[in-house]
Amino acid sequence: MYAYSTVDQQLVNERVAQFRDQTQRFLKGEIADDEYRMLRLMNGIYIQRHAPMLRVAVPYGQMSSQQLRALAEVSRTYDKGYGHFTTRQNIQFNWPELARIPDILADLAQVQMHAIQTSGACIRSITSDPLAGVSTDEIADSRPWCEIIRQWSSLHPEFAYLPRKFKIAVTGAKADRAAVQVHDIGLRLVHNFQGDLGFEVLVGGGLGRTPMIGQVIREFLPTEHLLSYLEAILRIYNLHGRRDNKYKARIKILLKSMGLEDFTQQVEAEWQVIKHSDLQLPAEEIARVSQHFGKPAYLSLAQASCDKVVSVADQEYQRWLQHNVLTHQQPGYRIVMVPLKNPMSPPGDISHQQMDGLADLAEQFSFGNIRSTHDQNLVLAHVAEKDLYALWQGLTELSLARANHGTLTDMINCPGLDYCSLANAETLVLSRGINQAFDDLDYLYDLGPIELKISGCINACGHHHIGHIGILGVEKAGQQVYQFTLGGSDSEAARLGKTLGRSIPQDQVVATINTLLTTYLSLRHGIGESFSEVVNRLGLQPFKEAVYGSAKQSAA
Amino acid sequence: MDLLNKAQPKQVIAYADWLAAGAPAVAAVKVEADVNVPELLPLASGCTEIQIEFPVFADGRGFSIARLLRREGYTGIIRAVGDVAVDRVAFMQRVGFDAIDLKEGQQADLIPQLIERVQIHYQTSSDGAGPIYTATQNS
Ligand code: SF4
Numbered sequence: 001m002y003a004y005s006t007v008d009q010q011l012v013n014e015r016v017a018q019f020r021d022q023t024q025r026f027l028k029g030e031i032a033d034d035e036y037r038m039l040r041l042m043n044g045i046y047i048q049r050h051a052p053m054l055r056v057a058v059p060y061g062q063m064s065s066q067q068l069r070a071l072a073e074v075s076r077t078y079d080k081g082y083g084h085f086t087t088r089q090n091i092q093f094n095w096p097e098l099a100r101i102p103d104i105l106a107d108l109a110q111v112q113m114h115a116i117q118t119s120g121a122c123i124r125s126i127t128s129d130p131l132a133g134v135s136t137d138e139i140a141d142s143r144p145w146c147e148i149i150r151q152w153s154s155l156h157p158e159f160a161y162l163p164r165k166f167k168i169a170v171t172g173a174k175a176d177r178a179a180v181q182v183h184d185i186g187l188r189l190v191h192n193f194q195g196d197l198g199f200e201v202l203v204g205g206g207l208g209r210t211p212m213i214g215q216v217i218r219e220f221l222p223t224e225h226l227l228s229y230l231e232a233i234l235r236i237y238n239l240h241g242r243r244d245n246k247y248k249a250r251i252k253i254l255l256k257s258m259g260l261e262d263f264t265q266q267v268e269a270e271w272q273v274i275k276h277s278d279l280q281l282p283a284e285e286i287a288r289v290s291q292h293f294g295k296p297a298y299l300s301l302a303q304a305s306c307d308k309v310v311s312v313a314d315q316e317y318q319r320w321l322q323h324n325v326l327t328h329q330q331p332g333y334r335i336v337m338v339p340l341k342n343p344m345s346p347p348g349d350i351s352h353q354q355m356d357g358l359a360d361l362a363e364q365f366s367f368g369n370i371r372s373t374h375d376q377n378l379v380l381a382h383v384a385e386k387d388l389y390a391l392w393q394g395l396t397e398l399s400l401a402r403a404n405h406g407t408l409t410d411m412i413n414c415p416g417l418d419y420c421s422l423a424n425a426e427t428l429v430l431s432r433g434i435n436q437a438f439d440d441l442d443y444l445y446d447l448g449p450i451e452l453k454i455s456g457c458i459n460a461c462g463h464h465h466i467g468h469i470g471i472l473g474v475e476k477a478g479q480q481v482y483q484f485t486l487g488g489s490d491s492e493a494a495r496l497g498k499t500l501g502r503s504i505p506q507d508q509v510v511a512t513i514n515t516l517l518t519t520y521l522s523l524r525h526g527i528g529e530s531f532s533e534v535v536n537r538l539g540l541q542p543f544k545e546a547v548y549g550s551a552k553q554s555a556a
Numbered sequence: 557m558d559l560l561n562k563a564q565p566k567q568v569i570a571y572a573d574w575l576a577a578g579a580p581a582v583a584a585v586k587v588e589a590d591v592n593v594p595e596l597l598p599l600a601s602g603c604t605e606i607q608i609e610f611p612v613f614a615d616g617r618g619f620s621i622a623r624l625l626r627r628e629g630y631t632g633i634i635r636a637v638g639d640v641a642v643d644r645v646a647f648m649q650r651v652g653f654d655a656i657d658l659k660e661g662q663q664a665d666l667i668p669q670l671i672e673r674v675q676i677h678y679q680t681s682s683d684g685a686g687p688i689y690t691a692t693q694n695s
Contacts, residue, residue: 007688011676018673022643030663031643038614039643121614151678151688157650158623158681161616227687238620239593273627278686285689 001062001369002147002292004112011154012109015116019043020102027099042122042160044115045101053419054093054101055118056108058372060128060146060170061089065359065368070111072355078104083355085340085348087412087463088167089127089372090118094419116154121162123153123234127169129177130373133293134335134381136327140189140197142172144290145226148281152227159234163241163249166234167206174492179374181205181214181494182466184251185233192220199226203233203263204255207460211496212252217264223286225271228279232271236263295330296367296382304332306386317392319403319441325388332385336366337405338378338395343435346428347413348376357398365391374463375412375451377405407444408452408517409435412463416456416473423456425473425480430454430509437510447517450531451490466490468532469516470497471509482509486516486543487535501544512547519546559645560664562633562655565605571596574603586637589617596621597628605655606630610638619651626652626682646671652682 004012019039026036037047044055056071063071071091075083078100079093086092096104105115118125126146133141149168153159159166171178172189180186186202199221205214221229233251240258242248255263298304310321326335338358340348350358358378362370365387366380373379378400383391395401404410411434414420416427431454438444453467457474464470470485481503488497504512519542520531535543565584569577574585575595584605587596600606606625608618622634635655636648642662649671658664678688 007676011674011678014674014676021673035613035641035643154678155674156679157647157677158619158679159616160647161614161619161644235620235623239617243589243615243617278680278690282689288689 012114016105016109023102042117042120044118051095052098054096056091056115057118057125058090059150060126061130061372063370065363067111067113068355068359068370072352074104075352082349082351085372085376087374121164122160124165124167126150127178129171129173130371130379134328135173137174138172140172141293142170143293146170147289162238163243176492179490182207186214198222204252206250206252207465209247209458211465213494215260224281228274229271232267235270236266298330299384301332304384309386309389312389320392320401323403324405334383336380336383338400339402339405339410340377341410354398361394406449408438408450411452413454414456414462424475425456427454427456433510448530465496480506486540498540501548515546516543519543559656589615593624600625600630605633607635607637610640613639622652623682642666642670650681650683
């Protein structure tokens, strides 16, 4: 993991002092509401339905045990004893008191954490592949590049007042576990024909009101030009992005109105001017940052592996092994997914006891490293095979061993009406209902991989457009109803789902999901054909007929 | 506090009028946030001062305009006018503004400490600070 230099630490400390001063002046009435709003937003503070909400950055999803304990402590001392991991790998606290937020930030600064640019119309905290450095499909480790971008984008004087929020994601693997295709800028590490490392650069992806898949504006960007190219894109966006209509202010709209060719040409022209400036990354800087992401001190295969542990005859354990444990780059090691999908609480929620307990387990079994994922789970990324059974027991005690990774109930769900002032719908009621209705793990395994994603409004924080099944809460004549989309995907080739038909009332959502699933089961060519493959093969028609036909019958 | 004490120009011409007059050498030209920057850059050296309008504080185009003027080698005064408040002065100074007309009700005396408060700059900008990795401090 990246460890702060004295300079990095000083910056975070100075930012805490700056925010404390801004907040004190605001509370004394010296900063106007609308101005303070911008200032607090760019430091992660929203004023929500019930209270302020603080979003703390987990840069590219990497945490240490020490940091996770500090987050547990914050939730105990300043909040209600839990935190909520978001779809951008960060963590939110829903109940802090505004006047105490500077103290929270000061506490977090001591463990090298901050809330810089976790919201606001600026370059947001960088997200990445939670399996960076350990996955078997890796081209190169994305984390050094994420850290380099984090530093460049932090308090950038020119890009703090952009037309809209600006999200960057980086992946270094073949599979897209960072949703890079639906970010303002998506970066994929690739090798060119000469074997040099660089980035494929995508621009203009995004969900929300006008969902779009990002387009490639440069197929190969040598790594040393990363920052100059980003700066060129941001400068064109800052000057030309729309400022008159916030729904048309994202870079995807600019790209569309300028056209891919014109946009790319402007970016390239600006880039030519700054390409060989001091933005060109020196090899020493790349090496300096990269050395923080070396391999931990793995045991040898003989020491790490243990057939007996893998074959313990406990059905629950075997299920967990099969579904929540993934193969690892390092022989003798595994990656363990820790789902935060407790049926009784919102997806992504974690209690302070769980945070402390998991921090201990990570220290014992995973080199003190914990990662957060964009589907609101956590990961222990370096577990020796010999420790799997002990880890499973520990996770079971913490209620963090539910073996539903990748299944229907491993869903993404935004907080909705319970917490978010923009919501149309109580999305959490839905997730509870879905968990109750589909609690038979064997049935879930039989259904195979299904990504269910639920958003409480058109802002699409739950990424419903790219769910195999997407659900969007909308309000119609004072009623909460739900729009279904099918066929979305966030895999290597991302796709936006298509609308199934008219909206479904809340009390029929679970029944509708059930209809979709039984329809799928009756249509699939054996267990090897997944839900999304059936939707691709047959389109929406059979599902439409099943849902709207059966709705009519039940009404009759 | 040089930023606040730069003498006001005797005369300020709106950019459109200045262009229409053939971009003569003048004391000061005022540009809006949506100014055509590529058109402005080669003409800028003809005026002693360029004023950049911030229509609302959240509109950040002026930051890039100032940065590009400095990069182009413009050495005259760049003044921020319009919805300008003390909490943005530090960034304004970094991108190349050297004169600030604060909107009403601002506590100008805070400016020195607000500028001092964050001393670490990761990025390169018009203030001559190179990116952090070119500084010797980052070890
Ligand atoms: S999708 Fe809408 S309701 Fe859900 S968190 Fe985002 S803004 Fe709030």
